[in-house]
Amino acid sequence: MFKLKEIIFSVTSRCNLKCMMCDIPSSRNGELSTGILRSALEDAAALGAGTAVFSGGEPLLRGDIFELVAFCKKLGLGACVTSNGFLVDDITAGKLADAGVDVVNISVEGDRQTHERLRGAGTYEKALHALRCLRGRGVETTIASTVSRYNYNSLEHIVELAKDTGATTLKFQPFSRIFVSPGRNCSEFLLGDVEAKAVMDILRRIHALCGHYGVSVNPLPYLESIPAYLSSGIGGNASSCRSLFSSCPVDASGKVFPCWVLSGKEMMIGDITHTPLKDIWGTAKHHDIIGRINRRNCGGCLMSCYDANFSPAAFSPASGSSILRKTARSASGPALRKLARKIAFYLSYRGSPLRLLRRWLPVKHRRSREENGTLKKASEEIRKAEETLERELRDPR
Amino acid sequence: MDCVKEFKRNLAYHFSEVLDYPFARPKWVYISLSHKCTYACRMCGVVNILQGYELPGETVCRAVDEIASWEWGSTVVLTGGEPFLRKDIFGIITHAVASGVNTEAVSNGSLIDEDMAARIVSSGLKNIAVSLDGAVAGTHDYFRGKGAFAAALRAVENLAAAKKKQGKGPQISVWSTIMKENIPELSRMPALTASAGAECFVLHPVIVAQDDMQRTGSNAPFWPGNKEVGVLREQIEILSTPSGGCGIAVFLHEPRLWEDYFSGHLDKRQWKCNPFVFINIGPDGEIRSCGESFGNIKDAGITGALFTREAAAARKRMKRCGKPCLQTCWAHPDADSLPGMTGKLVKQSSGMPERAAMLRECLAELREYKNILKKGSVSDSAINNVEQKIKGG
Numbered sequence: 001m002f003k004l005k006e007i008i009f010s011v012t013s014r015c016n017l018k019c020m021m022c023d024i025p026s027s028r029n030g031e032l033s034t035g036i037l038r039s040a041l042e043d044a045a046a047l048g049a050g051t052a053v054f055s056g057g058e059p060l061l062r063g064d065i066f067e068l069v070a071f072c073k074k075l076g077l078g079a080c081v082t083s084n085g086f087l088v089d090d091i092t093a094g095k096l097a098d099a100g101v102d103v104v105n106i107s108v109e110g111d112r113q114t115h116e117r118l119r120g121a122g123t124y125e126k127a128l129h130a131l132r133c134l135r136g137r138g139v140e141t142t143i144a145s146t147v148s149r150y151n152y153n154s155l156e157h158i159v160e161l162a163k164d165t166g167a168t169t170l171k172f173q174p175f176s177r178i179f180v181s182p183g184r185n186c187s188e189f190l191l192g193d194v195e196a197k198a199v200m201d202i203l204r205r206i207h208a209l210c211g212h213y214g215v216s217v218n219p220l221p222y223l224e225s226i227p228a229y230l231s232s233g234i235g236g237n238a239s240s241c242r243s244l245f246s247s248c249p250v251d252a253s254g255k256v257f258p259c260w261v262l263s264g265k266e267m268m269i270g271d272i273t274h275t276p277l278k279d280i281w282g283t284a285k286h287h288d289i290i291g292r293i294n295r296r297n298c299g300g301c302l303m304s305c306y307d308a309n310f311s312p313a314a315f316s317p318a319s320g321s322s323i324l325r326k327t328a329r330s331a332s333g334p335a336l337r338k339l340a341r342k343i344a345f346y347l348s349y350r351g352s353p354l355r356l357l358r359r360w361l362p363v364k365h366r367r368s369r370e371e372n373g374t375l376k377k378a379s380e381e382i383r384k385a386e387e388t389l390e391r392e393l394r395d396p397r
Numbered sequence: 398m399d400c401v402k403e404f405k406r407n408l409a410y411h412f413s414e415v416l417d418y419p420f421a422r423p424k425w426v427y428i429s430l431s432h433k434c435t436y437a438c439r440m441c442g443v444v445n446i447l448q449g450y451e452l453p454g455e456t457v458c459r460a461v462d463e464i465a466s467w468e469w470g471s472t473v474v475l476t477g478g479e480p481f482l483r484k485d486i487f488g489i490i491t492h493a494v495a496s497g498v499n500t501e502a503v504s505n506g507s508l509i510d511e512d513m514a515a516r517i518v519s520s521g522l523k524n525i526a527v528s529l530d531g532a533v534a535g536t537h538d539y540f541r542g543k544g545a546f547a548a549a550l551r552a553v554e555n556l557a558a559a560k561k562k563q564g565k566g567p568q569i570s571v572w573s574t575i576m577k578e579n580i581p582e583l584s585r586m587p588a589l590t591a592s593a594g595a596e597c598f599v600l601h602p603v604i605v606a607q608d609d610m611q612r613t614g615s616n617a618p619f620w621p622g623n624k625e626v627g628v629l630r631e632q633i634e635i636l637s638t639p640s641g642g643c644g645i646a647v648f649l650h651e652p653r654l655w656e657d658y659f660s661g662h663l664d665k666r667q668w669k670c671n672p673f674v675f676i677n678i679g680p681d682g683e684i685r686s687c688g689e690s691f692g693n694i695k696d697a698g699i700t701g702a703l704f705t706r707e708a709a710a711a712r713k714r715m716k717r718c719g720k721p722c723l724q725t726c727w728a729h730p731d732a733d734s735l736p737g738m739t740g741k742l743v744k745q746s747s748g749m750p751e752r753a754a755m756l757r758e759c760l761a762e763l764r765e766y767k768n769i770l771k772k773g774s775v776s777d778s779a780i781n782n783v784e785q786k787i788k789g790g
Contacts, residue, residue, distance in 0.1 A: 090661075098688070098714065138717070375770065378415045381735040382767050388739045389760045393753060 004281055005051070005246035007044040008260075009037065011065065012057040013252040017084050019119045021146055021189060023181040024057060029252035034064045036254065036272060038071055043277035044248070045075040051102075053080045057252065060087040066099040073100035080105060082144065085130030086123060093133035104134050105142045105171070108161060110154030118150055131165035141167045142216075147226055148175035148189040152199045159206055162215045169216040172203070174226045174302050178261055189230075196227035203227070222302070229302050244290050248281060256280050258289055261301045267293075400745040401755050403731075405762055406469070410732035412766045413673040417712060419703040422469040424729065426699070427476055427677040428457060430486070434478040435507040438541045440576060440603055440619050443478060450680035454485040458492045460678065460694050465496035467700075472499040472523070478680070481508045487516055494521035501526065503572070506552030507545065514555035518566035526570040526599075527552050532582035532589055539578060550593050557594020570597040575655060576619040580628050584635040587643035598645045600636075602655050602723050621659045630656055650728065658723050668721035671729040672712035676703075687715050 013029035015022075032040075041052060052072045059065050060083050072079040081096065082105040088096075096104060108127050109115045115124040134141045143162050147155065155172070162170050175189040191199060203223040210217040217223070249260050254273040257263040267289055270280030280286065409421035431451040432443045464471050473493055480486055481504050493500040501524040502517075509517065509527070517525055529549050531537035537546035553569060560566035571590040575583065587598045603619050621629060633652045635641035650668075657663040676686050676699065683690035684702045691711050692702025702708060732738065742759060746752050 094718070097717075374415065378412075378735075378770060379767075382763060382770065385735050385739040385763060386760065386767075388736070388743060389756050389763070392743050393756050393760070 003246065004044060004047040004049045004248055006053060006248070007040070007049050007051070007277075008053040008055060008247060008249045009040075010056055010250065010252045011037065011054050011059045011068070012062055014061050015056060015058045015084070016061060016086055017058070017120055017123060019084075020150070021118065021148060021175055022179045023184070024179060026181065027252075031062070031252055032250075032254050032273065034067065037068055040250065040272050040277045041068070041071060041075060041077065043281075045077055046278060047281055049077060049248075051078040051080060053082065055082045058084055058087070060092065066095045069096065069099040069101045078102045082107070083130070084119065084123065085127035088126075088130035088133055090133045090136070093130070093137045093139065096134065097137035097139050101139055103140045103142055104130075105144050106130050106134075106167075107144045107146075108158055109145055110151040111157045114151045114154045128161070128165065131161075131167055135166040141165065142169035142171060143167045144171045144173070146175050147172050147199070147203075147230065149191055149195065149230075150189065152191075152195070152202060155202055155206060156209065159209045159213065159215065162210075163213045167215070170206075170210060170218075172206075172218055172223060172226065174230050176261075176301070176303065178263070191227060191231040193231055196231035199227040199230070200224065225302060244293060248277075250277075258286075258293060259301075260303055262293060400742055401759055404738060404742045404759050407729075407732040407738050408735075408759075408762060408766060410671055410673055410729050411735060411738070412769075414671055414732075416769065417709060419673060419708075421673045422464075422467040422700075422703075423471060423674060423676045424469070425472055425474065425675045426460075426464055427474045427675070428452070428460065429476050429478065429678065429680050430457065430480050430483055430489075431680045432478045433482050434505070435482065436479075436505055436541045436545060438505075440540055440574065447680050451483075452678070452680055452682060454489055456682065456694060457489050460699060461489075461493045461496055461498055463698050463700065465498045470499070472501060475500070475502040477503075479505055479508065481513065487520055490520045490522060499523050501567075503528070504552070505541065505545070506549035509552035509555055511555050511559070514552070514559040515563070518556060518559040518563050520567075522567040524568045524570055524597075525556060526572045527556075527595075529553075529571045529573055529586065529590065530576065531579045532585035536579050536582060540576070550589075553590065553593040553595050560594075568597055569595050570599060571595045572599050572601065575600055575602045575621075575629070577621040577625050578619065580621055580625045580632060583629070583632040584641055587636065587641070587646045591643040591645050596645060597647055598642075599647050599649065600652075601649075602658055604722055604724065623660065626656050626659050629659070650723070650730075654723060658721070663721050663723070665721060668723060669728065669730070669733060670715050670718065670721065671732065672715040674729045686711055687718070 009032075010024075010029070012031045013024050013027050014031070015025040018025065044052060054065060054068065059081055062068075065081065069079045069081065079099075079101050080103040081101055085106040088104075088106075106127050107119075108124075108131075109118045112124040115127070116122070131141050131143070143158060143165075145151070145155065145158055158170060161167070175186070177186060180186060203226060204220070207217055207220050207223055244258050247259070248256060249263075250256050250272060251263065254271050255263075256269045256272060256277070257267055258269060269286050269289060270277075270283075272280065406421065413419055413421040429443070429452075432447050433451070434444050437444050461473060464473060475486070475489065475493075480502055483489075486502075490500055490502070500522050502522055503526045506527040506529075527549055529537060529546075530540045531546065534546035537549065538544065553571065556566075556569045560569065571586070573579070573583070573586060583600065590598050630653075633655070636646050637648075637652065654663060654667055657667065670687070672686050676684055678684055678694055678699075679690070682693045682695045684692045684694060684699060686708070688711055689707075691705055691707035692699075694702075696702075697705075731741075742756075746755055749755065
């Protein structure tokens with residue numbers, strides 16, 4: 001079964017920041033043209049994908065990012081943009097909203113001091129401003145955070161931040177080697193055994209706090225694997241990773257890999273600059289590479305984009321999202337299909353439908369109240385105008 | 398009876414917005430005949446988009462006929478590119494004027510020599526606007542190209558001379574875009590244009606970020622910074638005095654809003670767009686109100702396009718827009734407040750002979766909308782009723 005669920009583009013390797021835990025900008029991987037990205041999106045939609053993720057580098061450095069998002073919406077794909085938030089002001093937020101982006105993911109690493117130590121001076125205020133502007137424009141926002149030795153002490157601050165800025169979801173992910181240049185010494189980011197224990201407590205508290213605030217967060221089993229991963233490198237989901245079959249990472253130069261972690265040359269499935277995506281996905285070569293990975297048992301990772309693997313229900317055949325996806329395929333009306341896709345998209349990102357409901361209900365109430373407010377005001381004005389006219393008719397001046 | 402007509406139209410605009418249903422017809426219809434232009438101005442990008450498109454004369458005439466059939470008092474503004482580049486421009490104007498629609502044109506003045514001025518003045522246009530973006534040649538020519546300043550002033554002079562000779566003609570206006578570079582000169586422009594013969598001087602701010610139309614934006618070189626906004630404040634003060642405005646400077650809204658607009662503090666409460674007031678028809682025939690197009694005049698005509706789902710979506714986007722652009726074409730403050738409209742009607746009608754009948758007529762119309770509002774949705778025969786009545790009015 002090769003049903004593409006999600007296509008993830010690194011749309012550029014350029015970035016306006018130079019963060020301590022990331023060497024992507026120095027890789028100078030080039031950039032795909034708008035045309036290639038558009039045709040890849042078309043192919044992805046034809047292959048049944050539900051979501052496109054635009055990552056980087058900093059995707060907002062591309063002038064055509066709004067066009068790409070709008071194009072996703074035209075194809076019926078959910079669109080998610082990950083950004084450091086530095087370039088998001090009210091105008092950009094408005095443009096993203098107008099393009100129809102579903103989710104914007106902003107990186108925050110902790111409190112101001114921690115965040116700016118990792119990402120550079122002035123970045124904290126900008127990230128917060130981005131979150132507020134986007135919420136102001138009605139765009140759903142999520143916060144991503146890389147857990148490392150530098151910031152574990154201020155992770156709880158991020159939950160409060162999510163609550164204050166109206167971000168719906170927190171995505172934690174341990175520091176990973178794959179974002180730094182080969183050969184760099186990374187021990188500064190890793191944890192000792194004592195620290196690992198403290199981090200475990202912090203992450204459990206965060207999970208509970210998120211439940212209390214109604215903010216979505218990675219599944220608990222996932223969070224609980226982070227300390228061990230950062231202290232000893234063990235962890236991750238070695239055998240039953242479904243991401244190999246459902247997500248399609250494309251790097252900034254157009255190379256398609258089975259997943260972000262296994263992006264060695266021998267693992268390359270194809271290159272969308274030469275071959276259309278539809279001729280890359282699900283080919284014999286693709287099957288072969290995935291078979292090889294499964295036989296050799298991949299070492300496992302803790303990439304948060306694949307954290308749904310940690311919640312066993314998310315991919316079991318009877319789960320809500322797969323049923324919905326099936327409905328999406330079989331439903332005849334395009335509107336129903338669109339709705340089902342939207343729900344499937346939300347479920348794939350948010351997990352429990354109950355939580356989803358809880359978050360939606362007050363919003364719906366608020367909306368209908370607003371609408372009632374407008375109509376009520378209009379009725380009130382009509383009443384007053386009627387009175388004025390009737391009074392004038394009764395006793396004309 | 399004019400005040401009844403006005404009240405009814407404003408009611409239609411008001412409830413179009415409240416109920417999001419096009420009871421009203423656009424007051425302004427801008428038609429871009431083609432994007433070809435004699436200049437390539439720095440602050441305008443239209444020459445770069447939709448190149449090679451040109452609305453055929455008969456299509457324009459058909460659109461004008463449709464606008465005339467609304468009997469709504471709408472105004473057609475012929476624009477471009479440079480509309481006077483077209484060979485058939487006077488054919489189009491003649492047709493529009495004959496159909497009874499208010500017709501106006503916008504030009505950069507580069508083609509208006511004495512002959513052309515005489516033809517424009519006798520064509521029946523209600524208004525001819527010439528763009529001028531500075532009080533000295535250096536500034537204007539910086540935006541528009543060498544010689545443009547002299548050409549624009551000569552165009553205004555030619556038009557004024559022709560109007561004087563023929564004894565009647567269109568209002569001669571000068572339109573000016575407020576940009577960083579010309580702010581210090583704004584207060585000198587009314588005197589300059591008045592001496593050339595202009596009868597009306599209108600200012601409008603450069604647009605925030607209309608990417609597909611113009612290359613300007615808040616980070617663009619033409620956007621005034623804090624220092625220039627301070628200068629703008631002084632200039633507005635001078636322009637607001639009778640001597641500073643020379644009797645021809647016209648503010649289409651409170652000029653202080655410009656300061657908030659340029660410094661990014663203008664919010665929705667200060668400036669309200671009514672999505673039903675304005676539409677623009679591009680050289681490809683696509684119909685827009687703001688942002689994406691929602692129909693083509695070659696398909697279902699203008700009225701048909703107003704009722705599409707795309708049009709409703711575009712209006713919704715306009716309602717959500719949090720960055721008011723201060724382009725006056727979208728605003729219709731007269732229809733914002735129902736008590737205000739009623740008060741105006743009461744005042745205007747006082748002392749008229751058939752006042753009771755007029756007020757009763759207006760009250761009946763108001764009640765029609767009340768009934769629709771009560772039902773909460775707009776999908777009823779009552780709508781047809783209202784629409785017919787509006788058309789009758």
